[in-house]
Amino acid sequence: MTTLMPSRSIFVVSGVLAAFLLLPACNKTPSASVAAAVNGHAITFADVDRQLKWQFPKQPDADQVQIQKLALLHALIDEELLLQRAEKLGLIATEAEVDTKFNEIRAPYTQEEFQKQLNDRAMTVDELKGKLRRDLSTEKLLNKEVLSRINITDKDVSDFYNANKAAFNYPENNYRIAQIMVSPQPSTDVKNLKHDKAQNEEQAKKKIQMLEARLKQGDDFAMLAQSFSEDPDSAPNGGDMGFVGESALEKADPEIRKLILTLPPGQFSAPTHAGNVWHILKVIQHEAAGQRDLNDPRVQQSIREELRTRKEQLLRGAYMEACRNEAQVVNYLAIKLAPGFEGK
Numbered sequence: 001m002t003t004l005m006p007s008r009s010i011f012v013v014s015g016v017l018a019a020f021l022l023l024p025a026c027n028k029t030p031s032a033s034v035a036a037a038v039n040g041h042a043i044t045f046a047d048v049d050r051q052l053k054w055q056f057p058k059q060p061d062a063d064q065v066q067i068q069k070l071a072l073l074h075a076l077i078d079e080e081l082l083l084q085r086a087e088k089l090g091l092i093a094t095e096a097e098v099d100t101k102f103n104e105i106r107a108p109y110t111q112e113e114f115q116k117q118l119n120d121r122a123m124t125v126d127e128l129k130g131k132l133r134r135d136l137s138t139e140k141l142l143n144k145e146v147l148s149r150i151n152i153t154d155k156d157v158s159d160f161y162n163a164n165k166a167a168f169n170y171p172e173n174n175y176r177i178a179q180i181m182v183s184p185q186p187s188t189d190v191k192n193l194k195h196d197k198a199q200n201e202e203q204a205k206k207k208i209q210m211l212e213a214r215l216k217q218g219d220d221f222a223m224l225a226q227s228f229s230e231d232p233d234s235a236p237n238g239g240d241m242g243f244v245g246e247s248a249l250e251k252a253d254p255e256i257r258k259l260i261l262t263l264p265p266g267q268f269s270a271p272t273h274a275g276n277v278w279h280i281l282k283v284i285q286h287e288a289a290g291q292r293d294l295n296d297p298r299v300q301q302s303i304r305e306e307l308r309t310r311k312e313q314l315l316r317g318a319y320m321e322a323c324r325n326e327a328q329v330v331n332y333l334a335i336k337l338a339p340g341f342e343g344k
Contacts, residue, residue: 033045033046034332035047035048035073035331035332035333036073036076036077036329036330036331036332036333037328037329037330037332038077038080038081038084038327038328038329039084039327039328039329040328041080041084043073043076043077043080045333047076048069048072048073048076048333049069050122050127051072051075051076052065052068052069052072053121053122054121054122054123055068055072055194055196056068056196066337067195068195069333070333070334070337071195072195073331073333073334074331075193075194077329077331078320078323078324079134079138081320081323081324081327081329082137082138082141082142082320082323083134083137083138084327085141085145085323086137086138086140086141087137089141089144089145091137091140091141091144092133092137093132093133093136093137093140097136098129098132098133098136101132101136102128102129102132105128105132105217108217142316142319145319146312146315146316146319147312149315150308150311150312150315152304152307152308152311156307157294157300157303157304157307158294160303160306160307161294161299161303168291168292168293168299169290169291169292170243170245170287170288170289170290170291170292171245171289172245172246172247172289173245173246173286173287173288173289174243174244174245174246174286174287174289175243175244175246175249175260175261175283175285175286175287176240176242176243176244176283176284176285176286176287177240177241177242177243177244177260177281177282177283177284178221178222178225178234178238178239178240178241178281178282178284179225179229179231179234179239179241179279179280179281179282180208180211180221180224180225180228180229180239180279180280181229181230181231181234181235181277181278181279182198182204182207182208182211182228182229182230182277182278183198183204183230183276183277183278184198184199184200184201184203184204184276184277185276186199186200187230190230190232191232191235191236192225192226192227192228192229192230192235193226193227194227194228196227196228196230197230198230204278205278207228207278208271208278208280209271211224211228211271211280212270212271212280215268215280221238221239221268221282222238222239222240223238224239225237225238225239225240226238226239239282240284243285243287244260246261249261253274253275255272255274256272256274256279256281259272259281260281260283263281263282263283264283265283265284265285265286266282266283266284267282267283268280268281268282269281269282285298285302
């Protein structure tokens with residue numbers, strides 16, 4: 001299942017420095033409306049502003065807006081690179097595929113509720129369908145070019161187990177926990193894929209409510225954590241904080257501890273406010289004390305998932321870099337903002 005604004009995880013170099021890596025040796029003056037060009041295809045400032053409006057309804061100050069625009073433009077450049085690759089390989093989503101996904105998203109809502117969701121994001125039906133087409137196309141491309149190349153063998157699993165056997169011996173009950181965290185405190189230490197950060201309590205509350213709604217609609221917890229969680233340590237891992245022993249939970253906030261001890265594996269909690277921070281928690285696994293053998297299906301599954309995740313991250317990153325290497329990219333917004341580059 002998906003949400004109103006689904007997304008496909010595309011490996012994007014984070015931060016403002018990534019945008020400046022695209023500075024070209026180019027003297028051509030573009031139209032004032034063009035923010036970047038990818039193999040001659042224009043990405044306009046209107047495209048960037050539209051993304052900004054969808055993701056950041058309220059802006060704190062001019063500098064922060066420019067930082068967000070640079071990050072969003074870099075994501076749009078990467079998306080365009082993948083779309084051009086998908087078109088070349090005949091993998092652009094069809095009208096039928098877009099309509100199927102659209103109807104899937106539309107199904108849980110009444111007409112009024114669905115329109116409100118669109119209005120809240122300043123988005124039209126056509127814009128949503130356009131986004132769906134882009135997301136589905138890049139998903140098809142990455143499935144064919146990246147995911148299909150991943151093969152985890154029995155030997156891979158056995159080698160990993162033998163090298164990490166002690167990790168499967170639990171002296172106490174352990175809980176593998178994931179979280180989505182949202183803080184009202186302004187910060188530049190944001191490592192989620194969307195570079196999304198609440199700036200005050202009102203924004204934090206709205207953001208956590210939006211994320212809860214998307215989870216209830218069926219969005220993947222890990223993908224939302226990677227895209228929106230504000231915990232710099234766990235967000236890059238899809239919110240996964242690994243295993244926590246039951247004794248360590250004694251130091252946790254009582255409400256957080258209660259949720260972890262009572263949540264069934266695979267389910268997520270309602271938003272919980274603890275320590276001036278919002279959390280949505282998920283217990284991925286509950287492991288009782290004792291040594292787990294290699295023939296335990298849970299051990300096999302966890303190792304395969306771990307190895308597959310590592311391989312996927314590696315191949316996605318390499319694939320994205322290869323696409324950039326083959327492309328001609330000009331980031332005019334970066335040129336405009338970089339001292340000494342504008343007008344050269």
